Amino acid sequence: MSTSFAAAGTWLITPPRAGRFDSALRACPDVALLDLEDSVRAESKDAAREAALAYLTARDQDGGVVTGLRINSPGTMYGLKDLAAIADSSMCDAVVLVPKVESARDIDLVSQALDAERRRLSLWALIETPRAILQLDAVLATPRLQGVVFGAADYAAATGCGTNTKALWWARSALAAGAAAAGIPAIDSPYFELNDTDGLRADAENARVLGYAGKGAVHPDQLPVIREAFRPTATEVAEARAIVAAADEAGGDMTRAGGHMVGPPLVAAARALLARTARTPQPSTPQEAADE
Incomplete structure (x- = not known):
């Protein structure tokens, strides 16, 4: 490796x-x-x-x-x-x-x-x-x-x-x-x-x-x-997705997501979290999560 x-x-x-x-x-x-x-x-x-x-x-x-x-x-x-x-x-x-x-x-x-x-x-x-x-x-x-x-x-x-x-x-x-x-x-x-x-x-x-x-x-x-x-929590992942979606819709301008003003630093952080999530194996079922 x-x-x-x-x-x-x-x-x-x-x-x-x-x-x-x-x-x-x-x-x-x-x-x-x-x-x-x-x-x-x-x-x-x-x-x-x-x-x-x-x-x-x-x-x-x-x-x-x-x-x-x-x-x-x-x-x-x-x-x-x-x-x-x-x-x-x-x-x-x-x-x-x-x-x-x-x-x-x-x-x-x-x-x-x-x-x-x-x-x-x-x-x-x-x-x-x-x-x-x-x-x-x-x-x-x-x-x-x-x-x-x-x-x-x-x-x-x-x-x-x-x-x-x-x-x-x-x-x-x-x-x-x-x-x-x-x-x-x-x-x-x-x-x-x-x-x-x-x-x-x-x-x-x-x-x-x-x-x-x-x-x-x-x-x-x-x-x-x-x-x-x-491992990012489900709530963190959902918030990050909402921020990225809002930013994409706004074309890079300041916008709102989940009651917060969202600018480039928060968007960059959200994208990084989603990228990290994609690299990290996630439990697919509640039982798998419990077994960990």
Whole structure:
């Protein structure tokens, strides 16, 4: 599968352990990554790297789920070993998520080391430090960067703030706005409470409101809730269709739709929502919706 995809929906990162990645793929996230960073102890990193690359280079990349790796930070010994191993491998058409990105140079280094353009590797930056947020303009202007992911846990640890929505609102907003200005998608951090479905739903809906294209998950059971949160509601779709119809009838002039004045920005937003809906599978029956 080509990595030049519309990165909307769900991302799932899993340790490179036997059986775990196959389980992740069966859950059908939009993107599934093998993790070489936080989920692997130092003494196990060499074996994990070897196993992950063997799996990804042997797997058919046209299976419907975009796959790849979260490497270690390029500024560490483990990150450099990751880059060398990937460069020596045949891995292509995959996502490479780069953690602890704080400058454009971080992405440039990875791109050059991996010959990313030739291999069709999609480079994404994990933005998870205060310095990264303050350097967003430079990071997001990097030509080889194809998207960003917010890392709430590391950001909260670095700043001493909480991990609730209120504490992270500014950083999440800044990243979503910066990514939109750069014309690349942003994926929100996972929600770490596995047994709090209501909290996950609210957090995912907040991410969507902020402009994120999708959200990470820490367990396959979270995927249906995230999909639902990012799927436009029937009411939103109906309103968007009414706005587009009114705008078309008015020939581009300001007009009214549903009791609101409608101008070009609202029309553009409505068209974007309808386009996103067309790309997103919709439950065809109430039972299918309930089963999700």
